[in-house]
Amino acid sequence: MQAMQHLFGIADLEPEQIEYLVNLGHSFIDINRRPLKKAPTLRGKTIINLFFENSTRTRTSFELAGKRLSADVINISASTSATKKGETLLDTGMTLAAMQPHVLVIRHSVAGTCEFLADYLDNTAIVNAGDGAHEHPTQILTDLLTLKQTWGSPKGKVITMVGDIAHSRVARSHLLAAKKLGYQMRVVAPKTLLPAEIERYGCEVYHDFDAALPGSDAVYMLRVQTERLTDNCCFPSIREYHEAYGLNRTRLKAAGEGALVLHPGPMNRGVEIATDVADSVHSHVLAQVEHGVAIRMAVLAALCGGHEQAHDEAARKRRTKRAMEEDAMQSKEGLWP
Amino acid sequence: MTIALLISGGRVIDPANAIDEICDIWIDANGSIAGIGSFDGEADQHIDASGQIVCPGLIDMHVHLREPGQEWKEDIESGSRAAVAGGVTSMCCMPNTGPHIDHAGVVRQIIERGHQVGLCNVHPIGAVTKNLDGKELTEMRELSRAGCVAFSDDGMPIWHAGVMRKALEYASSFGFMVIQHAEELNLTRGGAINEGWVSTQLGVTGMPVEGEDSMIARDIMLARRADARYHVAHISSQGGVALIRAAQAEGLNVTTEAAPHHFALTEEEVLGFNVDAKMSPPLRTEADRLAVMEGLRDGTIAVIATDHAPHHEDDKRCGLSCAAFGIVGLETMLPVSLELVRNGILSMSDMLAKMTCNPARLLDLDAGTLSLGAAADITIFNPDSSWVVDRNKLVSKGKNTPWHGKELTGQVTTTLKAGRVVFAEGCVHG
Numbered sequence: 151m152q153a154m155q156h157l158f159g160i161a162d163l164e165p166e167q168i169e170y171l172v173n174l175g176h177s178f179i180d181i182n183r184r185p186l187k188k189a190p191t192l193r194g195k196t197i198i199n200l201f202f203e204n205s206t207r208t209r210t211s212f213e214l215a216g217k218r219l220s221a222d223v224i225n226i227s228a229s230t231s232a233t234k235k236g237e238t239l240l241d242t243g244m245t246l247a248a249m250q251p252h253v254l255v256i257r258h259s260v261a262g263t264c265e266f267l268a269d270y271l272d273n274t275a276i277v278n279a280g281d282g283a284h285e286h287p288t289q290i291l292t293d294l295l296t297l298k299q300t301w302g303s304p305k306g307k308v309i310t311m312v313g314d315i316a317h318s319r320v321a322r323s324h325l326l327a328a329k330k331l332g333y334q335m336r337v338v339a340p341k342t343l344l345p346a347e348i349e350r351y352g353c354e355v356y357h358d359f360d361a362a363l364p365g366s367d368a369v370y371m372l373r374v375q376t377e378r379l380t381d382n383c384c385f386p387s388i389r390e391y392h393e394a395y396g397l398n399r400t401r402l403k404a405a406g407e408g409a410l411v412l413h414p415g416p417m418n419r420g421v422e423i424a425t426d427v428a429d430s431v432h433s434h435v436l437a438q439v440e441h442g443v444a445i446r447m448a449v450l451a452a453l454c455g456g457h458e459q460a461h462d463e464a465a466r467k468r469r470t471k472r473a474m475e476e477d478a479m480q481s482k483e484g485l486w487p
Numbered sequence: 488m489t490i491a492l493l494i495s496g497g498r499v500i501d502p503a504n505a506i507d508e509i510c511d512i513w514i515d516a517n518g519s520i521a522g523i524g525s526f527d528g529e530a531d532q533h534i535d536a537s538g539q540i541v542c543p544g545l546i547d548m549h550v551h552l553r554e555p556g557q558e559w560k561e562d563i564e565s566g567s568r569a570a571v572a573g574g575v576t577s578m579c580c581m582p583n584t585g586p587h588i589d590h591a592g593v594v595r596q597i598i599e600r601g602h603q604v605g606l607c608n609v610h611p612i613g614a615v616t617k618n619l620d621g622k623e624l625t626e627m628r629e630l631s632r633a634g635c636v637a638f639s640d641d642g643m644p645i646w647h648a649g650v651m652r653k654a655l656e657y658a659s660s661f662g663f664m665v666i667q668h669a670e671e672l673n674l675t676r677g678g679a680i681n682e683g684w685v686s687t688q689l690g691v692t693g694m695p696v697e698g699e700d701s702m703i704a705r706d707i708m709l710a711r712r713a714d715a716r717y718h719v720a721h722i723s724s725q726g727g728v729a730l731i732r733a734a735q736a737e738g739l740n741v742t743t744e745a746a747p748h749h750f751a752l753t754e755e756e757v758l759g760f761n762v763d764a765k766m767s768p769p770l771r772t773e774a775d776r777l778a779v780m781e782g783l784r785d786g787t788i789a790v791i792a793t794d795h796a797p798h799h800e801d802d803k804r805c806g807l808s809c810a811a812f813g814i815v816g817l818e819t820m821l822p823v824s825l826e827l828v829r830n831g832i833l834s835m836s837d838m839l840a841k842m843t844c845n846p847a848r849l850l851d852l853d854a855g856t857l858s859l860g861a862a863a864d865i866t867i868f869n870p871d872s873s874w875v876v877d878r879n880k881l882v883s884k885g886k887n888t889p890w891h892g893k894e895l896t897g898q899v900t901t902t903l904k905a906g907r908v909v910f911a912e913g914c915v916h917g
Contacts, residue, residue, distance in 0.1 A: 260808050346684065
C-alpha cells in the first residue's frame with residue numbers, strides 16, 4: 151500500500167488505504183477510553199491546526215488526537231491569525247510551514263485550499279479538515295469506523311443521506327467512498343439543495359424522503375444551514391423543511407428495524423432531526439464524535455511517518471486486556487519516572 | 488524597380504481578396520503594400536517566407552490592456568509587445584480600466600499611448616454605461632469621435648433590461664455596435680466555473696450555462712425591436728450559438744466572436760483546481776465546445792478574439808473560487824486556432840478571415856487585408872512549427888495561461904507593422 155504524503159480527500163485514497171486508516175482508527179479507540187489517555191506514537195512531532203472556519207468537534211478532535219499521541223499541537227483560528235491583518239492564505243501557510251511542523255491540519259471555506267497550499271509548502275504533510283463544499287475525508291473515515299462497529303463492513307449497505315447535499319463536503323466525500331467501498335448512497339433533498347449532475351456519482355436521487363426510507367440501513371442527516379434560507383432561497387421555511395425532510399420517529403420506523411441514525415454535527419434539533427430521534431438508541435451521533443478522535447489519531451500517525459508505530463499500536467490492540475493494562479502502566483511510568 | 492521590402496516565396500493568404508497562392512508580396516517606402524505576384528527587381532530588405540504563410544496582420548477585437556489603472560497586470564506597451572509576438576497588429580481594448588473608458592479623455596490617452604509604443608494599432612472600446620455600473624449611458628457620440636470603435640461594459644453585463652434596451656436603441660441610432668458580456672448575474676453570482684459535473688466534484692460554486700443563454704435570448708429580442716447592431720462577446724455555449732444562428736437566419740444584425748479557449752478546452756481543464764483555466768464565461772462541456780466549433784464552421788461565429796485578460800500572479804495565487812477571472816491569449820491565439828484548420832473545421836483562409844477581415848468589417852477598421860495601398864500590417868507564420876508554451880517566456884506581463892507546458896503547433900516568425908519589422912526571430916523590435 152502506498153504511503154500517504156497528504157490527506158486531501160477520499161478521492162485520492164485507494165480502498166485499501168481507507169480500510170487501513172479505519173482499522174488503525176479502530177485500534178486507537180481504546181487509548182481514548184483508558185484512564186491515562188496517552189501514547190508515545192507522535193512524540194517529538196509538531197502539528198498545527200489552522201482553522202479558517204468555525205469548528206468545535208473537528209478542531210477539538212484533531213487537537214486531542216495529536217495530544218493523546220504525544221505530539222506538540224498548536225491551534226490557530228482565523229480570528230487570531232494574521233489573515234485579519236491582510237496576510238494572504240499562502241503567506242500564512244508558508245509562514246507556518248517555515249516553522250517546520252510535521253503536519254498542517256487545515257479547514258478553509260475555499261474548496262481546494264489544501265491542494266493549492268501543497269504546491270508551495272515542502273516537508274509538511276497537509277490534512278484536509280474540510281475545504282468548502284469539496285471534501286471532508288476525516289469525517290467519512292470517522293463514519294466508516296462507526297459503521298464498522300455495527301456492521302463490520304459497509305459493503306452492500308444502503309446509506310440514505312438527507313439535506314443540503316449541494317453545499318456539503320461530507321456528502322461529496324461519502325459519495326466517493328461509497329463507490330470505492332461498495333455501499334449504496336441515496337441522496338434526498340429538494341432540487342434547490344442538490345448540485346448539478348449528482349447522479350454521476352452513482353447514487354440514487356430522491357426528492358421524497360418517505361420514498362427513500364424503506365431499505366435504508368442508515369439515515370444520515372446533514373445540518374441545515376439557515377443562511378441558505380435567506381441568501382439562496384433554497385427552501386421557504388424551517389417549518390416546511392422539517393415537515394418534508396426532518397427525521398422523526400415515524401420516518402425512522404419506515405427505514406426499517408436496526409437502521410442507524412448518523413449526523414456529522416452540529417445538530418439543529420427540530421429542524422433536520424427531531425429530538426427524540428437524536429436521543430434515541432438508534433442515534434450513533436456521539437459514537438461518531440468519539441470515533442472522530444480515534445480516526446484523527448490514525449490519520450496523524452499515518453502521515454507523521456509513524457507507520458511503524460502505528461502498526462505497533464494495531465498489534466497492541468489485538469493483545470489481551472491484561473496486556474493493555476500493562477501498557478497503561480508503562481505509559482504511566484513513562485510519564486512519572 | 489527598387490522597393491523597400493520583399494517577402495518572397497510564402498503562401499500568401501488574404502481572405503478579403505480571396506487570395507491564396509504561393510507568391511511574393513512587396514512593400515513600398517511608405518510602408519504600404521505595393522504588389523502581390525511575382526517580383527522581379529531590387530529590394531532594400533528581403534524576407535524569405537518559403538514554407539510559411541503570409542497573411543494580413545491579425546486583429547484581436549477583444550483584449551484587456553489594463554492601462555490606465557492596473558499597469559502591474561499589463562500596460563499598453565507590454566500588451567502591444569505581446570500582440571505582435573502573437574502576430575496581432577490591431578487590437579480593441581475593453582473599457583474596464585481605471586478610470587473606465589467612459590470619457591473621451593481616456594480614449595485619447597489610450598490611443599496616444601498606442602501610437603507612442605508604435606507596435607500595434609490600439610482601438611479602444613467605449614463603455615456603454617458610466618462607471619460600467621449599468622445605469623446611465625455614456626456619451627457614445629463623443630466617445631466615437633474620440634476613437635472608440637464599439638461599445639461594451641465587458642467584464643460586466645449590461646444586466647438591466649431597460650438600460651440594455653435604451654443602449655441598443657441609442658447606439659444603433661448612430662450605427663454603433665453594442666458588445667455584450669452575456670451573463671445573467673442572478674444566475675451566476677458567486678460562481679467560479681461552469682456549473683455541472685466538474686463543479687459538483689470540486690465543490691466549487693458553478694455558473695450555469697443558462698446565465699449566458701438567457702441573457703443572449705433577452706438581448707436578441709431587444710435588438711430586434713431596436714433594429715440594433717448587437718454583438719455577443721466570447722460566446723461559449725451551445726444554446727448561445729443556436730440563438731445567434733436563429734437571429735441571423737431571421738436577418739437580424741447580430742454577430743458573435745469565440746475565444747480560442749472556448750473551442751480548444753473544456754471544463755475538465757479546471758479539475759485539480761487549475762486557476763489558469765478560470766475565466767468568464769467559463770470553460771464549458773464538450774458539447775458546448777463542439778457547438779462553438781460548429782458555429783465557427785458554418786459562419787455563425789464570424790470572429791475569433793482572445794479576451795486576453797492578463798492578471799498578476801497575486802490575483803491568481805489563491806483557491807479557485809477566489810482567483811481572478813481570465814487568461815492571457817494574444818500569444819497563443821494563432822497556434823490554438825490553427826487546430827481548426829488541422830481538424831478540417833475551417834480552411835486556412837476561412838480561419839484567418841475570422842481574425843483579419845471579419846473583425847475589420849464588423850468594426851469598420853482600416854486593417855485586415857493585403858489590398859494594394861493598404862498599410863503593410865503583415866503576419867508571417869510557420870503553421871507546422873511546434874513549440875512548448877512556457878509561461879515565464881510570455882511577452883505579456885500576464886503569465887496566466889492554461890497552455891503552460893503544452894505543445895502548440897504554429898509559430899509566428901515575423902510581424903510587420905506598416906512595413907516595419909516589429910517582431911522577428913522571437914524578439915519584439917520596439
